[in-house]
Amino acid sequence: MPENLEAEQQITVSLEPWSNDPNIDAKTHLERQVIEVFLVALGLTENCSKKIFLKGGILIGAVYASGRNTADIDFSTAIEPDKDFPAQLRQELRGCIPFTYVTECGI
Numbered sequence: 424m425p426e427n428l429e430a431e432q433q434i435t436v437s438l439e440p441w442s443n444d445p446n447i448d449a450k451t452h453l454e455r456q457v458i459e460v461f462l463v464a465l466g467l468t469e470n471c472s473k474k475i476f477l478k479g480g481i482l483i484g485a486v487y488a489s490g491r492n493t494a495d496i497d498f499s500t501a502i503e504p505d506k507d508f509p510a511q512l513r514q515e516l517r518g519c520i521p522f523t524y525v526t527e528c529g530i
Contacts, residue, residue, distance in 0.1 A: 434486070438462060441485040454494045461496070464519035471512060474501045 442455035458481060466472050479497030483489045502508060 436482075436485050438485050441488070458494075458496060460520065460523050461516075464516055464523040467519040467523065468512070468515040470515060471502070476500065 438455075438459040442452070442459040444452075444455075447455070462477065465475060476499045477496070478499055479495070480489075480493030481496055484493070
């Protein structure tokens with residue numbers, strides 16, 4: 424999160440109850456697990472974790488235990504446009520996703 428946000432403006436949410444909700448079907452469960460692994464990996468990236476912010480249906484679902492289901496991930500960012508950014512993000516995620524998958528999935 425931006426360095427200038429006060430602590431009371433920041434929230435930390437566990438995605439585990441949302442991704443492992445016993446009331447969802449198998450397809451939704453798998454989608455949510457994949458989203459959780461991606462978001463945790465994104466949070467581990469060195470250059471993006473405090474500059475890319477989750478918004479939209481997934482955030483509402485995770486924070487408020489909403490039944491609203493969505494499979495797309497909506498973000499805002501404080502990163503200036505740069506043609507090299509997608510490659511940089513891809514590189515960072517490649518280093519974080521295997522670790523996240525093993526950690527989050529208990530493998």
